[in-house]
Amino acid sequence: MRERSFFQRLFEPPSLTEMAPASKLLTYAILIGWTIVVLFPLYWVLITSFKLPFQVNDGPDFIPFIDYQPSGHAWRYIFVELGNDTLRPYLNSIIIALTSTVLAVIIGSLAAYALVRIQYNVKIGTIAGFIVLLGATVYSINRFGTPWHLTAAIALALFFFFATSFGRYFKRALKNNDILFWIISNRILPPVVAVLPIYLMFQRVGLLDTHVAMIATYMAVNLPIVVWLMRDFFAGIPIDLEESAEIDGASRIRIFATIVLPLARPGLAATFLLVLILAWNEYLLALFISTADAQTMPLLVAAQNATRGPQWWYMSVLIVIMIAPIVLMTILLQKHIARGLMVGAVKG
């Protein structure tokens, strides 16, 4: 073995699988640098939430107990003095995010599974019929003030009648991939385009600023993501298992519930978490649809801007209680999420 000089040892990798000391050092320096970029802002928010106003205003203090004496006054203010004003949006956020996510995952999984395993042939006429009836429903509610429950029920009944009778005479049809592409492409739609009519719609039926409106909207905007992610998980389940169950006498629903869902559990967990995060952090739709009763946390945090100016100690508390549960959950389940994202992106 020939002697290697100091510089050679520094810059040449010792073997195929190891790195040269110099590049190793540089790699760690950059990665640790970015770690600081990621963690420092969070750290700053956390320590700011324990500062007194004068400690913030007198300039940067970095280390609790050394630079300054931490105090729980901001926490007390947010939780005790404001009390319900904090807890109500927090509860709203939990209810709305969880419910809309559960619904989106259920409905989206059903659709994703069906699009993976069942062949479709949707007649364009059926779709056109639905849109016409929807338009007529809205017009009738608007114009004649018919009660919306009743009108919706009649329209749905008419639609099924149409779909099963005249609908079949229209020739052009959409196949699975068309439907899938259409569902996923809904995500391209900027929410601001859709939210104005949704706002008017909920205003019409008197559901503005309610949990129902928020849940329905969130569920709808997150549905494409669920379908997109779950499709790949379902496609990855060996079809033999389902065929075997089918021969043994299981119905589709039974196969889905007892074979497919348990096997797609990692995917479900990842999708659930991603959608939950999106719903939890959502801002724009909440801005339009909720004003007071159904106000969620992002709105409460954003509203601090106007009401309190730069009272950062309070804001920091709100930010901390908003991101803590999600961050903790994510760290616990990050393996699943990473895999979930990967599956979607690789096959997308």
Next chain:
Amino acid sequence: MAPTRTDRIGELDPAPPKFGLAEWIDQQTGKLFVLPAVIILLTFAIFPLLVSAYLSLTKFKLVAGGFDLRYVGLRNFKKLFFGSQQYHLLGTFDAFGPFEWAVFVTVIAAVVFWFWRFFTGGAFNVAGLVGRLISASLLVALTWLILATVFGGYPGSLVVTLFYVFVGVGVQFCIGLGLALLCGQAIRGRNAFRIIFFIPLMVTPVGIAYMFRMLADMQRGPLAYVWQWFGLGEFSWAADPWTARLVVLIGDTWQWVPFMFIVLLAAIENMPRDQLEAAKIDGAGGWQIFRDITWPSIAPVAATIVLIRLIEAFKIIDLPNVLTNGGPGIATESLTLHSFIAWRTQDLGGSAAVGYTLLFVSTITCVSFFNFIGQRTRKTEA
């Protein structure tokens, strides 16, 4: 052919199929599974899209007990593109100098060359031509707009959105890729880095906005001493259009680098090891390995995540609204924020028109990217 069943059932014969409600439901599962999703999307996406199109052509007025919509044709769009709101959407224009002309001519030349390649490439078809014409006209128009407003003029919300989208996604992709490449090497603690780098993705954009407002505070923020040392202690980034935009961009980048990083790292880890080892044995250097092996194998993933980010980046509102309130002036307003502000001032028609502008620009951009860049990476894969 109709099923013909013989009714004679022997002793060993299985029970004949029962046709009841359960059976009917089982037959209909195909429809039942997919219908809820379709109906929800039709109600919450397609139908609003149509209504919005109509709204953008009307003037909205609150009247006693409700509202009134008056059809005004394209007046809302006219106002945005040529009238009193032009400064807001497009910006204030400045005459082209030599630099602007040089860039503009280069872009035109590139587009012409692209068409020439298309015509002589042998894969000519009408749909391709139409698609290319739409993409190219948008590209030329946006180039002109950027050149006319960024250097000298004053950019409107459309140009600012493009800045967030293209500069933001570009920076995020580069940092994410760089970190993923570093982290994909044979190093210890990869999992710890993965978890830590992932965190910003979870943080509420609204929270990020405040966080960066605190961090960017020149007098009381953690970097106050640094600013003072540079003599910038009295400088206010929030009062200067470009520094304000930059702070928004930094916040957005902080949040979205993790997304790029996580997916690219997974793609790098999924790469076939033997190819890498063969290349190393053949004596390929770091750059050659990246260009010839790593990049071709992660390019499809890269194209997909860039597409996802493009789609989402066009929707940006939380950060500029909370971080800078759109200001100074309209300097940091994105299209979505612009639309929201119009809505707040009861200008529903204008709001819908801005929304539709965003829809067109983002859809054409994303579809162009998918067709002309995304698909190409997949071809090299085979």
Next chain:
Amino acid sequence: MRVQLKDIRKSYGSLEVVKGLNLDIAEGEFLVLLGESGCGKSTALRMIAGLETITEGSLMIGERNMTEVLPKYRNVAMVFQSYALYPHMTVAENIGYPLKLQKTPKAELQSAVLAAATKVHLEDYLERMPRQLSGGQRQRVALARAIVRTPSVFLMDEPLSNLDAKLRGAMRAELKRLQAELGITTVYVTHDQIEAMTLAHRVAVMDAGVLQQVAPPKEIYDNPATRFVARFIGSPAMNIVTGSVADGRVTVEEGAVPLEGYAPRERVSFGFRPEDCSLVSPESGMMKARVFSTEMTGNETIVTCEIGQDHVVVREDKDFDMKPDEWVGIDVVPEKARLFDYDSGKRVHT
């Protein structure tokens, strides 16, 4: 139960993969569908199971027309190549799943599961998960799940092909015994001719969607109906040499073999099995050939020779010793030789 396939066809668009399959499988019979991958044998099996729709023709199981009946009402049990065990269920739950679907009372279900597991010697593994089992054990679970509900027909799609060679031999024997014991009609798909020969009461050979021959293994071996069957069955395969028939003999490039009773033909495929011929000196042999290679397998030597363009394989004893490129003569036992039409591949009789 008797299974009848009457002129069954399957096409995907314009592509026809099964071209008119006629089979009459007797009650308790073990029928093996044999063919290369892609010949349509799996599709045929899946049509019997109901997993593929039948494009044309009719399917009878017992007395009932099952052509358009849903799989779950056909009372068939299928064993998949991948075993299709449910990874999230224990062995007992896997075996009991078909009964659970039929809403069998719990006590009855448990005893049935135990009985089925005992039949395949799995009674000690009931609480394990599939991933904790070896390949052979998984295979047994799949079998137990198939027998637990006493179906009218067993359908097996290459059930042994994921096992290693040794285990496959042992499972083959067990499977054969089990089927005989239960007496349930079985349709078994494989591409492995040894499996077909050892397991089947009758073998049905398919090629490119067309049924070539249905016959007991010995008959298939001795009297192949087509050149394809002749080449497919037997290892090493039957030798096929191109020649012509005239004056009571077959003339090939380097000699001739006396063969009485055939009508003269311009071109025929002349077939004989490696064990039905022997090597002699080049001068005395019916055909002259050159040694191409020799392979000693232990108990015998497989000698490959060249006759013109054709390769001919001869079984010799293990002490055979000749070098490549040496000239030899080949003698054929005339009554064991078979003739096939050169163009259609169909057997030519005397």
